[in-house]
Amino acid sequence: MTTTEISLMAHLMRRAGMGATRDELEALVTQGYESVVDDLVHPERFSRGDPDIIHPYLHGPLPQEPSTDDNEDILLRYYRGIGAPGASSPGKWIFHMVNSKRPLKEKMGLFWHQVFACAPSKSAHPRTNRRQLEMFRRVGMADFRTILLELSRDPSMLFWLDNNENHKDEPNENYGRELLELFSMGVGNYTEEDVKSSAYAFTGWSFVQPAHGAVPYGKWATRFDFREADHDYGEKTFLGVTGPLDGTDVIDTVVDQPATARFIARHLYNFFVADEPPVAAWNEIPPLDPEAIDTLMAAYFESGGSIAHMLQVLFNSEFFKNARFAKVKSPTELVGGVLKLIGTYRQANPGIDHYAGATALMGQQLMAPLTVEGWQTGSGWINGGTLNERVNFAVEEVSDPDKPGIRAIIDRLGRRNGSTLTPEELVDGCLELVGPVEVEEDTRQELIAEAVADGNIIFNGNRAVTDERIVNMLQLIVSTREFQFG
């Protein structure tokens, strides 16, 4: 097994998930790259929850019936109920992202959450909002038409963009516009008239409470409701198509547009391959790699808009394999990656919300983007405040040598070179086991200077000293500029 193979697999797992432990990476390399990609885009091959994470906190029987969604799984059962450790939805989600056996499914949830940015802060329906994430998991890799249809029937989104206020006599343009501008084609590919038609086409697409009364811990999630009497059945013209169009017709037209294929291709590229300029500039600034976008657009059209197919093409492409560290990690990726590294929260223990709070301080409050445009990605994640948070978080998290992931690194280093590590071996060994992280030579020299100051590490000597020196090295590594890239 070569370092190149390990590096490439680590790259794939960072992008398609939240990374992988060294043991996992070695097993995946043995399985083979293309086979791993195939598994990633077929999450149904894997169980939704690992019985090993069943936690003694739970009392009483598991629900007899599976929930409507296959992801209302172990975790939802464990982080709830009286006496159980509480966790917010973002906290639970981070747990899923780190532990799921279907990592790409969780990552696609994050992807769509970024593209279809929607916050419950405006909503009185937290359960409804959680359903949105379940919907992203359920159809996140389906064809884009299905995704847009589900999105347009999603009560959280309808509420967030005021489509419940979109009446045939008093149209509210919010959803009709953002569907075109932010969710499918991008500005410049339609007229203000198209926006108006789109708004009229979605009149009457609303939601209701399914039942009166409340479940023990609050209201039921709301459900989609088509209000015939409030729908405009009149003739409208949308992107050259004329007729008594409704929302489904608008979506059918939208998904056939090259602008839509291109928009989704650029989003996938920006999220999974390399940082692009802000979305608002896409009309003016061409893609970093136009051929890659063409490849992804072709994948879109040859598969009827299948996102799974686009992802498979993407992960197997040379442009993906060559894009190691070409992206600034999002706060969620940074936090999730650090959790993978340190090996904590493999079970549903109390305290996971601390990590949701950490992403928020770094500028990404999950399930609460500031605006419908989502977050500014790439170097937009970095400023004086957020860099400070990122560095402090990672330094703090790797500070305990008894966390399982840190102990595993120390043990591997001890096994690797017999009983002694030279300063260079310490630095290179740590860099490899943390990522592998690839750093500039100047950075490496600075790390070596730190290691040289205390000489060789002797493993059968004072364990506390060995631990401290390795932790110190890990702390420096996770504070580097290079560690900010994923």
Next chain:
Amino acid sequence: MTTAERDPVLVIVQLVGGNDFMNTVIPYTNPLYHDARPGLAFSQDEVLPIDDTLAFNPHAGPLKEMYDEGRMAVVQGVGYPNSSRSHFRSTYIWQTCEPDTIATEGWLGQAIGEMDPDKENSLTGVNFGRGLPQSFVSKGVPVASVADLDNYGIMTGISDPDRRSLSLERFKNMYAPVAGTGPVMDYLSETGQGVLSGADDLKKAPARYKSDVEYASNPLAKSLRDIARVHLADLGTRVFHTSHGDYDTHSRQEMTHEQDMVELSRGIADFFQDLEEHDAADNVLMLVWTEFGRRLADNGSGTDHGSGGGAFLIGNMVSGGMYAEYPSLEQPKLANGEDLAHTYDFRGLYSTILEQYLGMDSKPIVGGTFEQLPVFN
């Protein structure tokens, strides 16, 4: 006070989402207002009248007081031609002064670069809140962004002070710029170095601060208090920035906008009160702006994105009153047939601040010459 402490200071408050200017400074005697807003118009006996035609929102009492004291200028109908109804785009335009092309240079970032060309103080510009507004972004200009003033600094988790200072030294070296590593690495270097130098200074602010003013409990009040604490600590900060709200009131506007107005007006009043008590208000000008106003007519429970909005300038140096023209509510004069049109270009407002208050050439920053306002005493 030293001369440096008397340098003019600018505080920006961005109202995020598009504030409904027409329900902030209200044409309360105009029948067209009441016709257009059956669900949302304030009645004549609710509002806080300024004169026979205009009145403040009933929930903006503290702003009205500042206006009556002659410390507040209302700049009416601010906007730009062919106003974009996209939050993102319009905010970007206001932040970069580029309505036609995509620019990345922010107007405040450029002004900060002018104020501190040798990058002597990474706290010349400080944003309070999450993320950094594009207005603060300018190549090669370090600025600070502070989410939590009381815990700011690198590697605060390393408790052994000797080890921490050694690690900070390594950090400093590892963040030294290396040629040819790309713009993002360069940016990380710059940001990291800026945090290091700014953090130690910012730490001094909470310790030096003492005040009788009790701010309300909301994010804007917290940010304004943080701004007061840093300003009063004399760290050389010249431009402060924070944002407020969800002003995107497509629905249930009555509730949301009331809360916005209460938080905004009380927050600003408390902030200036705090500065006055410390005799530190005379060199502070506040600009309150938003990316666009909202539609003339309501949609039943809220208002959709519009064009011309409004801005406030507040401070002891301001000659209070109404500036520029209130947009006409008459059908032929509406933008897009349904929005209040802009009557004054926001780049003129920026030029006014840059030239008359900060004493710098505005042309390269705002991209041309725009009509200024005589708003200063």
